[in-house]
Amino acid sequence: xxxxxxIIGGVALGPKAAARAKRLMPDSNVTMIDQGTYISYxxxxxxxxxxxxxxxxxxxxxxxxxxxxxxxxxxxxxGVNAICHTRALSINRKEKTVTVENTQTGEKSDMxxxxxxxxxxSSPRIPPIPGADLKNVTSVTCLEAAKAxxxxxxxxxxxxxxxxxxxFIGLEMAVALADMWGIKVTV
Ligand SMILES: Cc1cc2nc3c(=O)[nH]c(=O)nc-3n(C[C@H](O)[C@H](O)[C@H](O)COP(=O)(O)OP(=O)(O)OC[C@H]3O[C@@H](n4cnc5c(N)ncnc54)[C@H](O)[C@@H]3O)c2cc1C
Numbered sequence: 001x002x003x004x005x006x007i008i009g010g011v012a013l014g015p016k017a018a019a020r021a022k023r024l025m026p027d028s029n030v031t032m033i034d035q036g037t038y039i040s041y042x043x044x045x046x047x048x049x050x051x052x053x054x055x056x057x058x059x060x061x062x063x064x065x066x067x068x069x070x071x072x073x074x075x076x077x078x079g080v081n082a083i084c085h086t087r088a089l090s091i092n093r094k095e096k097t098v099t100v101e102n103t104q105t106g107e108k109s110d111m112x113x114x115x116x117x118x119x120x121x122s123s124p125r126i127p128p129i130p131g132a133d134l135k136n137v138t139s140v141t142c143l144e145a146a147k148a149x150x151x152x153x154x155x156x157x158x159x160x161x162x163x164x165x166x167x168f169i170g171l172e173m174a175v176a177l178a179d180m181w182g183i184k185v186t187v
Contacts, residue, residue, distance in 0.1 A: 003028040004029050004115070005029065005030045005031070005115045005116075006111055006116050007119055008033055008088045008098065008116070008117070008118050008120055009117075009119030009121055011034070011039060011041060011142075012119075013121070014117070014119035015032065015069070018030050018074070018078065018082075019080065026079070029081070031081040031111065032074065032082045032083070033082075033086040033087075036084060036142055037143075038070075038142075039069065039070065039082055039084060040069035040074070041143050043060075043141070046140055046146040047140075047172035047173050047175070047176045049146055049150060050176040051172075051176025052176075052180040057143065057146070057150070061143075070082075085103045086101070086103065088100050092110075095110075096112060096116075097113070098116065099111075122141075124141050126139065140169065140173055153181040158177070158183050159183065159184065160183065160184045161174075161177050161185045162185075162187075170187060174187050
């Protein structure tokens, strides 16, 4: 019987694991879920998209041949069933199922697996600072957040930015905001 491989997370590790599994086991059923809207993108390029070096967001999720790596791409070219807007809520290891929720409708269901890959990445450590949950306070760990920032920049809604964290990502974002959009940036 065909092996059911379920992968949670669809940005870097998830798509690699899915494509590799399908190559090694062409008869397997490979499903990859992600809670977000966009999959298989270059997260490292987020500051370059915000800063205009990558002019279109799709530039971060396009193959060399110019094909956008979306759900249809994975279905048609990789034979992988990729499903966005789907968050894993719990794993039942005894039954070998994952309870998932459609983030748009709230509908819950169980997905069976023989092999499960957890490719959920990391999340930013936001210190317990009062106000960290206010509007206009964000991290930049996903393409959805990058798109929101870029749109606000393009609409000239941001005059000043404060970046907390002067590591690579913080400094790359500082340069992107200041150089491309002329925003006054404090790091
Ligand atoms: C701005 C920025 C710049 C970077 N620059 C560099 C760089 O220059 N060089 C470098 O090597 N690395 C860089 N990185 C790091 C690199 O992008 C990550 O190491 C890499 O994306 C990790 O891949 P991953 O697949 O493990 O996780 P992620 O890319 O984080 O993907 C995990 C996915 O799983 C989803 N997910 C999480 N929980 C669930 C759930 N319960 N159900 C469904 N889906 C879920 C998440 O929403 C996400 O879409 C950068 C990252 C950022 C954000």
